Amino acid sequence: MRIELQNFTKRFGDTTVIEDMSLSVASGEMIALLGPSGCGKSTTLFAISGIHRIDGGTLHFGDRDVTRLPPQDRPVGVVFQNYALYPHMSVADNIGFPLRVQNLKPAEIKRRVGEMAELVQIGNLLARKPQQLSGGQQQRVALARALVRKPDVLLLDEPLANLDAKLRLEMRSEIRRLQRETGITAILVTHDQIEAMSMCDRIALMKDGRIEQISTPGDMYERPASRYVAGFLGNPPISFLRAEAKGQLTIGADNALPLPHGTAARGPITLGVRPEHFGPQHRGPSIAGQVSFIEPQGREDLIDVTLPCDQRLRAIVPAGHDIALGQPVTWQVDLSRVHLFDAEGARL
Numbered sequence: 001m002r003i004e005l006q007n008f009t010k011r012f013g014d015t016t017v018i019e020d021m022s023l024s025v026a027s028g029e030m031i032a033l034l035g036p037s038g039c040g041k042s043t044t045l046f047a048i049s050g051i052h053r054i055d056g057g058t059l060h061f062g063d064r065d066v067t068r069l070p071p072q073d074r075p076v077g078v079v080f081q082n083y084a085l086y087p088h089m090s091v092a093d094n095i096g097f098p099l100r101v102q103n104l105k106p107a108e109i110k111r112r113v114g115e116m117a118e119l120v121q122i123g124n125l126l127a128r129k130p131q132q133l134s135g136g137q138q139q140r141v142a143l144a145r146a147l148v149r150k151p152d153v154l155l156l157d158e159p160l161a162n163l164d165a166k167l168r169l170e171m172r173s174e175i176r177r178l179q180r181e182t183g184i185t186a187i188l189v190t191h192d193q194i195e196a197m198s199m200c201d202r203i204a205l206m207k208d209g210r211i212e213q214i215s216t217p218g219d220m221y222e223r224p225a226s227r228y229v230a231g232f233l234g235n236p237p238i239s240f241l242r243a244e245a246k247g248q249l250t251i252g253a254d255n256a257l258p259l260p261h262g263t264a265a266r267g268p269i270t271l272g273v274r275p276e277h278f279g280p281q282h283r284g285p286s287i288a289g290q291v292s293f294i295e296p297q298g299r300e301d302l303i304d305v306t307l308p309c310d311q312r313l314r315a316i317v318p319a320g321h322d323i324a325l326g327q328p329v330t331w332q333v334d335l336s337r338v339h340l341f342d343a344e345g346a347r348l
């Protein structure tokens with residue numbers, strides 16, 4: 001089911017938190033709403049689910065205008081961060097709750113609950129109460145309950161936030177599997193870039209109530225539309241250097257790079273270099289500085305190089321090197337992979 005949100009505006013009292021936002025999600029697509037705390041991710045999700053009334057704009061599911069439809073009439077399943085399971089009900093009753101509200105026959109409810117429990121692999125836990133389950137199992141119950149009415153749209157608000165690192169990893173692929181198997185159109189709200197990149201077909205990166213860029217994970221990583229996007233994606237993060245473009249790129253008094261091919265930039269700019277594109281193992285023009293920090297990561301080390309102008313570049317260097325703290329180094333930058341941004345932060 002295609003989702004089409006157009007010119008969406010949301011206010012709380014006098015404060016406008018979302019202004020004129022448009023988003024379309026293709027049928028069967030899973031899209032991430034990614035962004036820092038307070039940027040409006042949950043607000044957008046609540047508007048699509050119908051929990052929040054919208055102050056401007058329209059929402060369509062396929063050809064149907066659902067802008068004014070109450071939440072219970074929307075073909076939507078929602079999973080919240082805290083799962084919101086009913087503590088006094090068994091797993092089976094939790095999953096079957098949306099069907100009992102619809103007054104389905106008990107035999108039919110039982111059949112569909114069993115089917116859902118199999119899908120999320122908790123068929124053996126149906127008699128338990130939520131507090132007798134692990135976090136990951138509770139998460140699966142919440143998913144089964146969201147899917148049991150066979151909705152056209154699945155909305156997930158930080159569904160993995162309460163799980164430990166290992167379970168998060170497991171549930172990441174589990175949710176993606178379910179989404180693919182059911183072919184449901186899904187929106188995942190998260191502030192975790194790894195989650196967004198690994199689980200979704202596309203990412204809508206939000207900032208202050210608007211979408212800054214919407215693209216596939218690969219494209220957003222390779223061609224960030226702004227300094228904000230470049231800084232949000234990537235772990236360890238990209239390094240930014242202040243530079244001056246004037247025939248070449250001057251970085252402080254002691255370092256300069258040729259202008260990357262095709263740029264006619266002039267004046268002050270920001271140069272963005274990802275740590276995997278700078279180091280002793282690369283080819284390209286070089287930058288000189290001094291090793292100011294080494295953080296072993298196992299397979300590789302993160303190494304900070306501080307330039308004479310006191311700006312810092314981070315490098316990922318394969319482990320087994322003999323680089324020491326304080327050592328002067330002249331390392332190469334993969335110039336074809338660097339990013340340039342103007343004074344306002346837009347990509348050049």
Ligand SMILES: Nc1ncnc2c1ncn2[C@@H]1O[C@H](COP(=O)(O)OP(=O)(O)OP(=O)(O)O)[C@@H](O)[C@H]1O
Pocket residue numbers: 012017035036037038039040041042043044191
């Ligand atoms: N019921 C409300 N009344 C007033 N302001 C609200 C209400 N709900 C949200 N806001 C404000 O709207 C903005 C967006 O909130 P929202 O919950 O959508 O952020 P979010 O991106 O989901 O953040 P987080 O990652 O912290 O969950 C915030 O500034 C928040 O304070």
Ligand SMILES: [Mg+2]
Pocket residue numbers: 041042043
């Ligand atoms: Mg939120």
